[in-house]
Amino acid sequence: MQLQKERIIIGFIVAAALCIVMGCSYTKQASFGSTDKATLELADAAHRRMDLHATIDILTRLTVDAGSSADDKEKAFARLALLRAYFYKDNNSAVDLIQKALSISGNQPDLWTVQSRIHCLLGQYQEAEKAAQQALALAKTTSEILAARLALGLAVHDHSMRRFRAGEAPDDALLREGREALCAVLAVEPGQPRAAELLLGISLFLGDGPTAQFAWRQFFRLPAERPAVGILAQPSVTLARILPHLHVRPLSREQRRSLIEALAQSRFYDYASLIAASSQFGKDPDIAQERTIKDIVVYDGFISRLRTLCEEFYRNTAVASGLLDSISFLNNKDKAFRRDQDEEMQRLWQELSFPEGRPAYSVSRFKDEMLRRFGLDWWGDGKTNGYTDILAGHRISDENRKVEQYGYSADIRLVVDDQMISAGYSSWFWSSLTSSMVGGTADSSTIFVFRPAYVEQQYQEWRNAADEGNRAKVEARISQLLFQDDALAAKNPYGYLPGLDSSLRHAATMRIYHRIAAGNLAGADLCIAFINEFSRVQDSYLVFAHEGRHLIDKKYFLSKYTSWGAMEQERRAKLSQIVFAADPKLAFTGILSPYIGDPKIPHAMADEMIVKGYVQWMSANSGKIPGLNPSRPLLPQFNLLSDEQVRQIARNLDPLANEK
Structure with missing residues (x-):
């Protein structure tokens, strides 16, 4: 059997947005023994090593250890709740654990923010909205307020996306509440990418073109006076022309087509596909059958299916790793994952239009065509940090730089990827408790930076x-x-x-x-x-x-x-x-x-x-x-x-x- 090649990665970026809440500090430790004292540092080390079972074991022991402080027990319960929701989709255990955390010190806003995230992970959006609203009501510090507002924006956004996709009318009052929360985040933290992306979606749902344009520019950190360049130049011009008329519905066919294409060109394929499918944006349902629009919708379906495939495989990998006979189990799962991945790639190849005739499928042709049409940078084979996975993201910037060291010089091609389909198993695992992720990859002449x-x-x-x-x-x-x-x-x-x-x-x-x-x-x-x-x-x-x-x-x-x-x-x-x-x-x-x-x-x-x-x-x-x-x-x-x-x-x- 051919071994999968380990990829070159730029490294992981410690961007632990939950570290303050959870008390994280990554440490290298020996394996956890039955006589070792459970600490948050040991749990963090196990999580950093991507050892799910050791992490849960340490946190569980910390919650029952008489010598543990109330603060550490609270954090341990909250982290266990997130792990149960993230890795096991275990609603009952997750809710029970977060309630135990809340019972220790009363109504801490950070814990309500965590609870909102748990409900979002489980698809319980109304409960997520209520928890975020409670966090916002209790928040006092700037960070607590921002975290609660972001949680509310996420819950409202994801709830509305589900309603749109189901053909249901959105709750405009709730959308306005989400818009207000996210605008408040960006007023304090301009360019905050998660808030900007969520605000873009909510503004599109509301038909609020000026705010949608503001959010789009905020996402890419483009000052009002500076024009976009490179890959983003054309969609920037198109959006500036179309979005001011978004409130006048239905859009004309030309306006709707231009909006869909501009969102896709700036790598927001989910929003582009939604506007193509939803009758709320126009009275021309056949627009989704136009060749270029249909290809965008088909490609967004591929993204969604591949993300689901990756998450299921990564979840199985995490849960099985370290257990009895896990090596044989994981080897079989690896083969099945690569087979399913290739089937999705071939399915997309067959569903896309090729006006001049469909070439025979090959992996190299797939990579070249997806980069040309959709800006996709794709690493579908190999491993990252020893684990089978996929690295795949969408190109938003491509430029050349020169570096000089000790009298030598070299040209660097610097590519920035965003809207990741997958940033690898490591990134997916770490995001259960932190925002740490793989920072990018490189080949012989190009550096690929994963912007998130x-x-x-x-x-x-x-x-x-x-x-x-x-x-x-x-x-x-x-x-x-x-x-x-x-x-x-x-x-x-x-x-x-x-x-x-x-x-x-x-x-x-x-x-x-x-x-x-x-x-x-x-x-x-x-x-x-x-x-x-x-x-x-x-x-x-x-x-x-x-x-x-x-x-x-x-x-x-x-x-x-x-x-x-x-x-x-x-x-x-x-x-x-x-x-x-x-x-x-x-x-x-x-x-x-x-x-x-x-x-x-x-x-x-x-x-x-x-x-x-x-x-x-x-x-x-x-x-x-x-x-x-x-x-x-x-x-x-x-x-x-x-x-x-x-x-x-x-x-x-x-x-x-x-x-x-």
Whole structure:
């Protein structure tokens, strides 16, 4: 049997939107034993490893442990409720568990927000709306209010989508309530992608063209004065022409066709298909039989079926992993999944129109045709992080950049994908409790960035900096984790330190926040300026420095590159990631992997080699580090290094830097 190839991935982006509520902090731990004390950190580690059963076991034991705090028990019950809903679709258990969480400390708005999400996962939209309304009534802090409003918008949107697809009239009063909630989110957090996407749908349902146009531009973070370019240029012009007339229903046939095509061109295939199918947008039901419109509807059906196929397969994988005889079971499931996937691809091929004659189907032809027609980037074979899955998303940006390092240069083709059909098993698993996901993939000449992974983190970091309540919770948690780092480093001087990782991330976030706030900006203007700057800093090391180094090595040292192997390839790219980053200490958090030292993962082995180099330098140069205590473990004192020292150590470790 041919083995499935492990994909190259840019890495996972820790964008844990629920981490404040759930108290997450990812740690690398040994397997959980019967005598170990259950903690949230151990549960987080199991979840990070994608070990569902260990996660549930640890959280369950935490809820009955007499030594657990009320706060930890509340969080454990809430997380168990989400896991039961997400992985098992177990309504009774999920509702019972969230009620137990609520019974501990009364009416916490965050718990009602979690309950709303649970009801959405189970398709219980009226209950989800009520829970979100209760969360909003109880919310006090900015983050609590925003989370409740977003939950309400999600429930209203998904409920309305189901009604539209069933041919039922929407509840306009409820739609207006959802619109108000989401507009309020975007007033505080302009460009927030989830709020903008939901608002676009709700505005289309209401026939509110101006708000729909506003939401569309917010989703792509396009200022009012700046025209869209590239892939988005044409749909932007069309929507600006059509949407102001959306309230005058029915739309003319030409208006309806143009609206459908513009939404599809900007990758909102679900909204395009809905407008083609719903009589509320026009009195010409045969429009869905026009060739281009029919192809859009057919393609949206493929997206829906494939997402369902992936979710069912991923759910089976998660539930079966680690159980008796799971290897044989999963091997059979893998084969069935690939067979079903290919059947869906061939079905789409047969259902699409080919005016000049249908070519014979092949996977390579399918990929080329789907990219040409629908902007689909498709990786339908291989594995991510060791698991069979699919990576598939829609292209919204395609541009060329140049990178230079140590006198060498390379051209980068940077493609940004959004509206993911699947970002892989890992992303699906992690999204049960966090917003972490795989950040993208790459081939020999192109970097593919999965936009949702990055933008979610950017807005979470904004909340952690700008919201005093969030910031206090984050800093209190970091203090607890830092206190534990010395003991962890005493056991393994090169291992993962959750306190150091969290503190470096938060310190970088606050540096960016204070730098932007010094420009006398406030409110929404401060938010969008922060997001743009955080994005620039993030891209400097994750995309251009790291991936740029891979391209430079392949361009100038191809024969050596192949012989180095994956670990050495990654080590060199990670060293460039630090040296050429806008913020080297933030870039170093990409080295502090929860997997550090795992012999099965080349990234993790490269991380350990780099950390060893830093610890050895700190030991040999302790007199050059102000405030260093040589009697303490060294890695927890990494933050005492200056930015230039952080860069210089990486240069010292890099063979390419020392050749020049």
